[in-house]
Structures are given as C-alpha cells and as structure tokens.
Amino acid sequence: MSTRFSKYTAWKMIQSTLIHIFLMSVTLTCLFPLLWMFRCSFMTNDTVFVDQGLIPHHLDFSNFASAWTKGNFGVYFINSVIYTVSVVFGIVLISSLAAYAFSRLKFPGKNILFYLFVAAMMIPLPGSFVALFVLMTKLHLINTRLGYILCMINVGLSMSILLLKTFFDKMPHDLEDAARIDGCSKIGIWLHMALPFARPAIAVIVIFNSLNVWNEYILAFLLLGDSNLMPLQRGLVVFQGANSTDYPVLMAGLTMAAVPIIMVYLFMQKYIVKGLSSGEVIG
Amino acid sequence: MNEKLRTAAIAKDNFQNFLFVLPAVIIFCIFYVYPFLNMIFLSFHEWIGIGPMHFIGLKNYTELMGDHIWWNSIGHAAYITLIALTFQNALAFALALACDREIRMKRFYRVVFFIPPVLSEVVVGLIWNWILNPEMQNGQHIGLLNSFLYHSGFPQLVHNWLGDPQTALTTIAIVNSWKGFGWGFIIMLAGLQTIDKQLYEAARIDGAGRWKAFIHVTIPMMLPVLAVVMILTILGCMQVFVLIIAMVNEGLVNHTDVPVTCIFSAMQNTNRFGYACAEAVIFGIILVTLSFLTKKVTDRFKQA
Numbered sequence: 001m002s003t004r005f006s007k008y009t010a011w012k013m014i015q016s017t018l019i020h021i022f023l024m025s026v027t028l029t030c031l032f033p034l035l036w037m038f039r040c041s042f043m044t045n046d047t048v049f050v051d052q053g054l055i056p057h058h059l060d061f062s063n064f065a066s067a068w069t070k071g072n073f074g075v076y077f078i079n080s081v082i083y084t085v086s087v088v089f090g091i092v093l094i095s096s097l098a099a100y101a102f103s104r105l106k107f108p109g110k111n112i113l114f115y116l117f118v119a120a121m122m123i124p125l126p127g128s129f130v131a132l133f134v135l136m137t138k139l140h141l142i143n144t145r146l147g148y149i150l151c152m153i154n155v156g157l158s159m160s161i162l163l164l165k166t167f168f169d170k171m172p173h174d175l176e177d178a179a180r181i182d183g184c185s186k187i188g189i190w191l192h193m194a195l196p197f198a199r200p201a202i203a204v205i206v207i208f209n210s211l212n213v214w215n216e217y218i219l220a221f222l223l224l225g226d227s228n229l230m231p232l233q234r235g236l237v238v239f240q241g242a243n244s245t246d247y248p249v250l251m252a253g254l255t256m257a258a259v260p261i262i263m264v265y266l267f268m269q270k271y272i273v274k275g276l277s278s279g280e281v282i283g
Numbered sequence: 284m285n286e287k288l289r290t291a292a293i294a295k296d297n298f299q300n301f302l303f304v305l306p307a308v309i310i311f312c313i314f315y316v317y318p319f320l321n322m323i324f325l326s327f328h329e330w331i332g333i334g335p336m337h338f339i340g341l342k343n344y345t346e347l348m349g350d351h352i353w354w355n356s357i358g359h360a361a362y363i364t365l366i367a368l369t370f371q372n373a374l375a376f377a378l379a380l381a382c383d384r385e386i387r388m389k390r391f392y393r394v395v396f397f398i399p400p401v402l403s404e405v406v407v408g409l410i411w412n413w414i415l416n417p418e419m420q421n422g423q424h425i426g427l428l429n430s431f432l433y434h435s436g437f438p439q440l441v442h443n444w445l446g447d448p449q450t451a452l453t454t455i456a457i458v459n460s461w462k463g464f465g466w467g468f469i470i471m472l473a474g475l476q477t478i479d480k481q482l483y484e485a486a487r488i489d490g491a492g493r494w495k496a497f498i499h500v501t502i503p504m505m506l507p508v509l510a511v512v513m514i515l516t517i518l519g520c521m522q523v524f525v526l527i528i529a530m531v532n533e534g535l536v537n538h539t540d541v542p543v544t545c546i547f548s549a550m551q552n553t554n555r556f557g558y559a560c561a562e563a564v565i566f567g568i569i570l571v572t573l574s575f576l577t578k579k580v581t582d583r584f585k586q587a
Contacts, residue, residue, distance in 0.1 A: 019381045020388075026378060027395045029461070034398070036427060037410045049420045094306045101303030108297060113304060120315055123571060126522045127546045127563020130556060131318035131325060134332070154314035157307060186299065215403030217525040218543075233405040237529060240409060247413060258406050265401045269394060272401075273469060 034258065041251035048248050063252035071243075073253045075228055076235030080257075082145065083231055084213045087152040091160050091209050092202055094153065099164035100194050104176070105186065114165070121158040133222050141223075148223050152216065156209040163275075167201040168194060204275035207268045214261055232257045326560040332550075336557075343561035353562060356540040357569070363456040363541070364520035371460035372512060375467030380501075382468075383475040393472065400465040408529025411458045415530075417443035445531055448538040455527055455539060459520065467512045474508030475501070503585070510581035514574045521570055542566045 040048055042059045068074040101107070102114050132151065133142075141147025171194065179189050195202070220234040227238065236253055243249070265272065326343055330336040347353055378396065382389050399407065416426030424430040429441045444454045478501065486496040524543035531539050542562065549559035 016386065019386065023378065023381055023388075023392050026374075027392060030395050030399055030465075033410050033414060033461075036414065040413070049423060049425045094310065098304040098307035101300055105300035105303060106297065107300040107304075113308065117307075117311065120311070123567070125315075125319065125563075126543060126566050126570065127560065128315075128318045128322055130546060130550050130559045130563055131322040132314065133550070134321065134325070134556065135313075135318055137332075150310065151314055154310050157310060161307065186303075190303075211401055215405075217403065217405055217528075233403050236405050236409060240412075240529075241532065250409065251413070254406050254409055258402055261401055261403070262398060265398070266394070269397070272397070273393075273473070 037251050037254050037258070040248055041255045043248050045246065045248060060248075063248045064256070067249045067252040067256065071235075071239050071249055071253055072227060073232070073235060073239075073256055076230055076232045077256060079229060080214055080231040080233075083149060083152065084210050086149050087156070087213045088206055088209045090149065090153040091156045092205060095157055095160035095205065096164055096195060096198065096202065097190065099161045100168055100190050102161065102165045103168035103171075104194075117158045117161050121162060129218060129222055132219075136223055143224060143226050143229060145229060148219060148229075151219050151223065152213050155216075155219075156205075156212060160205045160209065163205060164198055164201055167198045171197050200271070200274070203268070203271045207264065207271050208275055210264065211261060322560045322563055325557050326564050328557040330556045331554040332556045339557070343558050344565070346558070347561055347565060352537065352540060353542070353545050355537075356542050356545045357566075359452055359539065360521045360523065360541045362452060363459055363523055364517055366453070366456040367460055367463060367516050367520045368513060370457075371464045372467050372509075372516060374460070375464045375512070376471055376509075378464070378468050379471035379475055382472055393469070396468050397465040399462045402462070404462070404523075404525035405529045407458065407462045408526045411461075412445070412530050415444045415454065417446055451531065451539050455523075455530055458530065459523060459526055462526070463516070463519065466515065470512055470515075471505070471508060474505055478504045506581055506585050510578060513581070514577050517573050517577060518570060521566075521573070 039056060041063055042061065043056050044060050044062075047056065047058065047060075068077075098117075102110065136142050136147050136151070139147070141150070175193060176189055179193060184192070214231075215233060216231070217233045217237075220231050221237075224230050224234065227235070230238065232253075236250070236257060239253060240250055325336075327338060327340060328336045329339050329343075378392075382392055414427045415429075417429065418425050424433050424441065428444070432438070432440045442450065444450050482500045482504070483496055486500050491499065522543060523541055524547075527539050527541060527544065543566075546559050546562045546566070549555045549562060
C-alpha cells in the first residue's frame with residue numbers, strides 16, 4: 001500500500017514538474033523579446049552590436065531623451081494620448097446613450113436598428129478603408145484630428161453598444177420606476193442610475209477601446225500624413241523607415257509605446273479576462 | 284380630444300427616445316453604412332480617385348479572377364492562418380489544459396501569456412525585425428537569433444530569415460502565432476473552467492481513464508469555445524497586414540503580400556480605386572464564407 005502511494009506521489013511530482021517546465025519555457029519565449037527591447041534601449045550605437053550580455057555594462061539613458069525630441073516621439077506620444085482619451089470618451093458617451101435606449105426606451109424601428117449594429121459587428125470589413133478614405137477626402141477630414149477620432153469612434157461603437165445593452169437588460173425595473181415617479185427625467189435616469197449601474201461593463205469598454213486606439217495603425221496610416229498629427233504606432237514605422245540603423249533610439253521609442261499598454265493591462269487584467277470570457281469581444 | 288393629445292404625447296415621447304440613439308446612428312451611417320455601399324458602387328467603376336468615374340460593369344472582377352498576385356496573396360494569408368489554426372491553437376489549448384488544474388503560479392502564467400496580445404503589431408513586428416536582423420558588424424552577428432545560433436554551436440543554421448523568400452512567410456507566421464496564442468489561451472481556459480467537475484467524476488465512475496474523459500467530456504464541452512477561437516483566428520489572421528509592414532518594410536513585396544497589402548497598393552501605388560474596392564468586396568465575401576463554414580462544421584460535430 002505504502003509503496004503504491006509513494007509511487008503515486010512521485011508520478012504526480014514528475015508530472016507537475018514537466019508541466020512547469022512547459023509553462024516556464026513558454027513564459028520565457030513571451031518575455032525575452034521584451035526584455036531584449038528594454039535592454040537595447042539603454043545602449044549606444046557603439047555598444048549595442050558588441051556587448052552581448054543581457055544586462056549592459058553601461059546604462060545609457062540618452063536614447064529616451066533623443067527619441068522624445070529628435071525622433072519626434074514626444075509629439076507622437078501626446079497625439080496618442082489625445083486620440084485615446086477622446087475616442088474612448090466619445091465611445092462611452094454615445095454607446096451608453098444608445099444602449100440605454102435599445103434596452104429600455106420605446107421608439108419605432110428600434111429592433112431593426114439594433115440588429116443593424118449587431119450585423120455590423122459580425123461582418124468583417126477589411127477593405128472598407130478605401131471607401132472611407134474617399135469619404136474623408138470629400139469631407140475635408142483628411143489630416144485632421146477630428147476625422148481620425150470620428151473614424152475610431154465608429155470602429156468601437158457596435159461592440160460597446162452590444163455589451164452595454166446586455167448589461168442594461170439586467171438592471172432592475174423597480175428602481176427606475178421609483179425614480180420616474182419622483183420626477184426624474186429620462187436623461188436623469190441614464191446619468192444617475194444607468195451609468196453607475198453599468199460601471200463594470202463601462203470599465204471593460206474603456207480598457208478594450210483604449211488598447212485598440214493606442215495600438216491602431218491602418219487608419220492612422222491612411223488618414224494622417226502630417227507628422228505632427230501622427231500617433232505613436234505610425235511614428236514608429238516612420239522613424240524606422242528614416243533611421244533604419246539607429247536601433248537603440250528605436251528601441252527606446254518601442255519601450256515608450258509598449259510600457260503604458262503593459263501597465264494598463266497589469267492593473268486592469270481583471271476586467272480584460274472578464275470582458276473576454278463574457279462577451280466574446282472581437283479584438 | 285383626449286385621444287389626439289395622447290397620440291401627440293406618444294409621438295413626442297418616441298422622438299425623445301430616438302434622440303438617445305441619434306448620435307450613434309449618425310456616426311454609424313456616415314462612417315460604416317455609406318463607405319460599405321460606396322465600396323460596392325466603386326467596385327463597378329474605373330476611377331483614379333479624382334475626376335470622372337467610368338462605369339465598367341464587372342470588368343474589375345473579371346480582371347481580379349486572373350490576377351496572380353492577388354490569388355497568391357490570398358494563399359499567403361491562408362498559409363499564415365493555417366499555421367495559426369494548427370500550431371498556435373494547439374499550443375493555446377495545451378497551455379489552457381496545463382493551467383486548468385491545481386497548480387502553483389497559475390495567475391502568473393495567465394498574466395504573462397496575455398502580454399504579447401496586448402502589444403501592437405507595430406511593436407511586435409519591430410522587436411522581431413531587430414531580433415531577426417541578418418546583418419553582421421565587425422564579424423559579429425548583430426541580430427539576436429543569428430548570434431545565438433552561431434554561439435550555441437549551430438553556425439550552419441544562421442540565416443537571413445526575413446530576407447529569404449523561402450523562409451520569410453513562415454517566419455512571419457511564427458511571429459504572428461507568438462503574438463496571438465494568448466487570446467486563444469485565455470478564452471479556452473475560461474471555457475475549461477466552466478465545465479462541470481461532476482461530469483469528470485461521472486466519467487471516472489463509469490470506468491473512463493484520463494484520455495477517455497478528455498475525448499468524451501472535455502472535447503464535446505469545449506466545441507463551442509473552440510469554434511469561437513477558430514473563427515476569431517481566421518478573421519484575425521486573414522487580415523494580417525501591419526505586422527508584415529513592420530517586419531519586412533517594403534523589402535520582399537511579392538513573397539509576403541497579403542490581401543490587405545494588395546488593396547493598399549492598388550489604391551496608393553496605382554491609384555485604381557475601383558479595382559481596390561473590387562478586391563475588398565471579394566475579400567469580404569471570402570471572410571464571411573470562411574467563418575460561416577467554420578460555424579457549420581463545428582455545429583455538425585456538436586450533433587454527432
């Protein structure tokens with residue numbers, strides 16, 4: 001009996017060690033490229049090709065300064081922040097108004113409109129950017145912040161409306177009725193009851209759309225030719241095209257683009273896992 | 284009189300309610316519906332982006348049918364997708380199974396595996412472009428991978444991974460899988476955790492071993508989740524573009540062309556807006572068909 005038991009525990013231990021080796025090797029493959037990027041951002045053009053150690057002998061912080069000023073990354077970074085904040089604010093405002101109406105208010109054509117939004121989420125439109133470019137040229141919104149912001153609001157809208165509507169559907173009716181009897185207007189109920197109630201869903205929307213806007217490239221490439229309007233992702237490619245050999249400064253720029261998003265992710269991962277597993281969010 | 288007042292009040296109420304969805308509807312119509320319809324309209328025309336348009340019927344489409352560069356690009360995207368569907372999703376499933384048990388550092392693994400997916404394609408592409416750098420300086424390989432291969436005793440494996448047409452696409456597909464497996468992992472792990480543990484208990488009592496329980500409990504219960512992951516993988520990978528731009532610049536155009544690259548180059552390099560729209564329409568139809576077929580096939584398995 002006892003030999004069988006120890007055999008069993010031994011087998012368990014071997015098994016769990018093998019599993020950890022497997023998981024650790026994947027972990028290493030995930031993290032090592034990022035560490036390498038981080039490491040190279042502290043080196044100079046002379047040492048980056050020579051010093052092969054993981055931790056550089058001499059840390060050089062000047063790359064971040066020269067990326068920020070000479071590489072124009074300061075402008076790109078601030079642009080990215082402007083775009084992310086205004087797009088996410090726009091999406092939350094517009095989608096929560098619409099989702100509340102789809103869930104609670106009555107008006108003709110409601111169901112048809114809602115299904116249109118859902119269908120828009122399901123049908124992938126990989127090439128619609130050609131027609132979008134034509135439209136933006138007509139509207140004189142090429143090379144404007146407003147044009148890019150409006151396009152990006154549209155990208156996140158359907159998914160956010162769907163997610164918020166399913167959330168509002170779960171809101172108890174009697175609370176609303178009480179507020180209405182007390183003379184609260186519809187917009188008042190939306191502001192004081194629906195929005196606070198939907199806070200967890202709004203958190204999911206804010207995080208997913210922030211990631212999406214911060215990381216967006218195609219529309220920025222298409223719509224923004226002026227380097228003073230470009231977000232970070234576009235700026236990185238422009239910089240690499242112009243200074244293909246200045247790797248340390250490029251790595252500093254990449255670090256600037258990657259670190260904020262990793263930080264947001266680490267602090268907000270509870271919501272990310274929730275959003276992924278509940279809503280089947282399409283990213 | 285009362286009736287009239289009531290209908291007027293209802294109409295006013297309806298109008299007020301409609302105002303809630305109005306901003307969303309306006310943006311949706313201008314930036315989604317109109318470009319969508321205009322894309323179909325333009326695909327029947329010849330237009331250089333400015334000046335008069337010429338209606339040419341289906342000529343863009345007939346030309347597209349014989350366009351080798353276009354069909355090759357579909358093939359390239361399909362190859363990247365196939366590697367993602369097999370290698371990447373198998374890895375994601377194996378990792379999810381490994382984490383779906385009492386194991387130490389489960390949270391740590393879950394956090395780490397989702398880091399590549401939150402990074403942008405530009406960041407991932409440029410980091411790997413640097414790691415895969417084929418050049419040499421002062422007799423040293425400056426790319427990390429080649430340097431590693433050289434120093435760890437495999438100098439014959441040193442290679443220009445992105446510069447050689449034979450390996451470029453596979454290299455891109457592997458980096459794409461590196462970036463993407465965390466998505467599948469998180470969704471599959473969430474799916475595994477919803478499976479009722481009593482089902483495994485019942486299977487054990489019926490005399491089923493680990494393997495049998497896996498085949499008869501885990502797989503059938505996971506089919507809907509696997510279908511979602513597969514559809515997301517297909518849609519995501521077929522549209523891969525930015526990663527390739529970041530990894531190869533303009534260097535190897537014809538060997539790493541994907542459909543989105545073709546649409547862009549028809550529009551920007553040759554100013555053929557109508558042709559670009561025809562490509563976009565065909566590509567959209569292909570994507571919808573592929574995800575529909577995936578859904579059908581997994582539904583069939585579910586019934587069996």
